[in-house]
Amino acid sequence: MPLYETVLIARNDLTQAQVEAIADQVGEIVGGAGGEIRKREYWGLRGLAYKIKKNRKAHYMLLGLDCEAAAEKEVARQLGLHEDVLRHMTLRIETIDDAPSAILAKRGDDRERDRGFRGPRPAGRFGSGRGRERGDDREEFRARPRDELDPNGGEE
Numbered sequence: 001m002p003l004y005e006t007v008l009i010a011r012n013d014l015t016q017a018q019v020e021a022i023a024d025q026v027g028e029i030v031g032g033a034g035g036e037i038r039k040r041e042y043w044g045l046r047g048l049a050y051k052i053k054k055n056r057k058a059h060y061m062l063l064g065l066d067c068e069a070a071a072e073k074e075v076a077r078q079l080g081l082h083e084d085v086l087r088h089m090t091l092r093i094e095t096i097d098d099a100p101s102a103i104l105a106k107r108g109d110d111r112e113r114d115r116g117f118r119g120p121r122p123a124g125r126f127g128s129g130r131g132r133e134r135g136d137d138r139e140e141f142r143a144r145p146r147d148e149l150d151p152n153g154g155e156e
């Protein structure tokens with residue numbers, strides 16, 4: 001049987017359990033046609049590149065399907081009719097990898113990354129007055145004469 005990879009994007013006001021229920025419905029369609037879901041990954045709530053039906057975030061789910069073309073077409077039809085599914089895309093692939101997808105692996109790396117303490121922050125330009133204390137008479141903090149500041153040298 002041909003192999004397919006389907007990514008579906010569901011509304012952000014759903015729970016993860018409701019998104020899993022949508023995947024279960026896909027599994028019932030595929031199972032009824034003699035196929036199976038061989039891979040199932042929930043990628044989580046992620047930001048969208050642009051608004052889709054007034055949503056800025058959405059739940060992403062990846063499904064690896066092993067089914068006939070007719071079952072895949074029925075899955076695409078049902079996902080298109082489902083009111084909670086914003087977008088879906090199905091690709092025919094040669095093999096289904098058992099390893100986690102690149103999106104899932106990247107998310108794991110981001111969560112494990114810990115910068116730790118990086119030392120005291122340098123004084124900022126606006127908030128802290130650049131470390132200047134009252135009565136600091138270093139030359140860099142003294143007021144400059146007016147003619148030094150004028151780019152024309154005081155000539156008009």
